[in-house]
Amino acid sequence: MRDFVKMMRQYASPYKGYLAGAVGLNILSAVFNIFSFAVLIPLLNILFKVDSAVYEFMPWGMEGASFKDVLINNFYFYVSDFAGKYGTLNTLYLLGGVMILFTALKTTCYFGSTAVMIPIRTGIVKDIRNRIYNKILLLPIGFFSEERKGDIIARMSGDVSEVETSITSSIAMLIKDPILILFYFGILIWISPEMMLFTLLFVPGFVWIMGVIGKQLKRKSLEAQSLWSDTMSQVDETLGGLRIVKAFNAEKKMSGRFWAVTEAMRRKVSRVNTRQAVAHPLSEFLGTVMIVLVLFIGGTMIVRGTGLFGGKFMDASQFIFFLVMLYSVIEPIKELSKATYGIPKGLASMERINKILEAENPISDPEKPQPLDGFKDAIRFENVDFSYENGKQILKGINLEIPRGKMVAIVGESGAGKSTLVDLVPRFWDVSAGKITLDGVDIRDVRVKELRSLMGNVNQDPILFNDTIFNNIAFGVEGATEEQVIAAAKIANAHDFIMEKPDGYQTNIGDRGTKLSGGQRQRLSIARAILKNPPILILDEATASLDTESERIVQDALDRLMTSRTTIAIAHRLSTIKNADEIVVMHEGAIVERGKHEELIALGGYYKKLYDMQAL
Numbered sequence: 001m002r003d004f005v006k007m008m009r010q011y012a013s014p015y016k017g018y019l020a021g022a023v024g025l026n027i028l029s030a031v032f033n034i035f036s037f038a039v040l041i042p043l044l045n046i047l048f049k050v051d052s053a054v055y056e057f058m059p060w061g062m063e064g065a066s067f068k069d070v071l072i073n074n075f076y077f078y079v080s081d082f083a084g085k086y087g088t089l090n091t092l093y094l095l096g097g098v099m100i101l102f103t104a105l106k107t108t109c110y111f112g113s114t115a116v117m118i119p120i121r122t123g124i125v126k127d128i129r130n131r132i133y134n135k136i137l138l139l140p141i142g143f144f145s146e147e148r149k150g151d152i153i154a155r156m157s158g159d160v161s162e163v164e165t166s167i168t169s170s171i172a173m174l175i176k177d178p179i180l181i182l183f184y185f186g187i188l189i190w191i192s193p194e195m196m197l198f199t200l201l202f203v204p205g206f207v208w209i210m211g212v213i214g215k216q217l218k219r220k221s222l223e224a225q226s227l228w229s230d231t232m233s234q235v236d237e238t239l240g241g242l243r244i245v246k247a248f249n250a251e252k253k254m255s256g257r258f259w260a261v262t263e264a265m266r267r268k269v270s271r272v273n274t275r276q277a278v279a280h281p282l283s284e285f286l287g288t289v290m291i292v293l294v295l296f297i298g299g300t301m302i303v304r305g306t307g308l309f310g311g312k313f314m315d316a317s318q319f320i321f322f323l324v325m326l327y328s329v330i331e332p333i334k335e336l337s338k339a340t341y342g343i344p345k346g347l348a349s350m351e352r353i354n355k356i357l358e359a360e361n362p363i364s365d366p367e368k369p370q371p372l373d374g375f376k377d378a379i380r381f382e383n384v385d386f387s388y389e390n391g392k393q394i395l396k397g398i399n400l401e402i403p404r405g406k407m408v409a410i411v412g413e414s415g416a417g418k419s420t421l422v423d424l425v426p427r428f429w430d431v432s433a434g435k436i437t438l439d440g441v442d443i444r445d446v447r448v449k450e451l452r453s454l455m456g457n458v459n460q461d462p463i464l465f466n467d468t469i470f471n472n473i474a475f476g477v478e479g480a481t482e483e484q485v486i487a488a489a490k491i492a493n494a495h496d497f498i499m500e501k502p503d504g505y506q507t508n509i510g511d512r513g514t515k516l517s518g519g520q521r522q523r524l525s526i527a528r529a530i531l532k533n534p535p536i537l538i539l540d541e542a543t544a545s546l547d548t549e550s551e552r553i554v555q556d557a558l559d560r561l562m563t564s565r566t567t568i569a570i571a572h573r574l575s576t577i578k579n580a581d582e583i584v585v586m587h588e589g590a591i592v593e594r595g596k597h598e599e600l601i602a603l604g605g606y607y608k609k610l611y612d613m614q615a616l
Contacts, residue, residue: 025113030183036102150233159349166346170339177332184329287330383434409577412586456529460541464513492527519550
């Protein structure tokens, strides 16, 4: 329950006004419900002529008479007086109308309390999803190398839906049911303290049995949601690798894997739902047993005419009212027990969600960031080491200077640390030792947003969004005009193929740009970088996956982009970086050679070996 309270403090605070309204309306609903049933007593007395007593008006505050005695006496007095003046039948009509009125007021308040809860439920779910999404945007890239994409999607979809179903739906119960229980128990004690004392003997056992049912629900729900994540991860893997699945005729194999995951989830969910399903009939049975026992004890005392401790017992009509109110209190108790075993299910999902929301972000702004006024001098790597969290060292003792306006190319075999080296510049990762400076300032001492605003990226696999060509080029540049976007596209050699599309710049390019060719996608990413106009450009094997014709067009666009910019280029095809101001050769995380193309060829070392292999 501590976790639930913590969650409510965190997410329900913006909706305090709605919560207060729900409490007020539920109180009114409980009061009107009591009054509507209280009318039963005179109705039954009149119908069955149970009460032959003659009532006289008693002054309020009469000495020797309790408030309860005065209230009941005067209520009967007014009813009997009305019946004497207007007849028994008209009195029945009046009492029936009063009962209908109170019932209408009760149901109106109940509807109002339910309607008030809707903005709370939907708002909390929206807030959780937004927090997850914003946290995903803020977390470093390293976090997602440890987590499966399908698992993250499952937490945002399935786990948040479970929170909505199990927790936010229980909020209404936790507000309404305690109020109803409090008011109903109060009126039951007021009617007959001795009968209520007998009734209360059953409540602890009732609550204990419900607690036993829900004890393991959180753990089993956590296991079920984990299997749901496995399901989503497999769907994500299948969609990403569908071409390979079909090429290797592996449909049956993938189907078998998916069946195994869904079957495991079915079994786990079945156990959870079975445990959940048994609670309602069991509580129904226990409630009926309690009513029968109360009916047996109360009926015995009515026949005898004395209560449990001697003295006058209530009459038959009052006893029926007592039973009606007792039966009314059973329903909120059952609903409350449903909430107590529903909440653990939602908390299990919330626990998985919190693994994202509470994940630490090591890439953060300093407390007192230094100002960053453009880029004027150079980027310097000073004795830089880098290791992943598992302790594997990727970079060792990197010392490198990249002067403003120069092009530095990074080459080496796969796994040499090229991409990791480049990713350190915009702080996708932070160095493990040493430092990287920009104009002499450690990049960890400036705001991340300001640092990255100086850089543009063009990757081997162009990252585009399911949007129009215009919006993809203008991505990250606020208020870009059509003229600016077109100018950037022309420099990137993209304008001609864009104009061939049916809707030109308003053409939707599909998920990750699947409606375009590889060369077209790359030219759009170059146009996006051109529009941003950054002083520092990072190219990560930008032409590696293109055919010869596309490479020529894209390389021409890159040459225009690199003009007068500081460029760090990871090169797969060495022919594209012959004119670099400096070529840095990496091997097993260290810089082993550096120089111009001709110098490195003459050196006859790693670079010449790589160049000769590509020449073949």
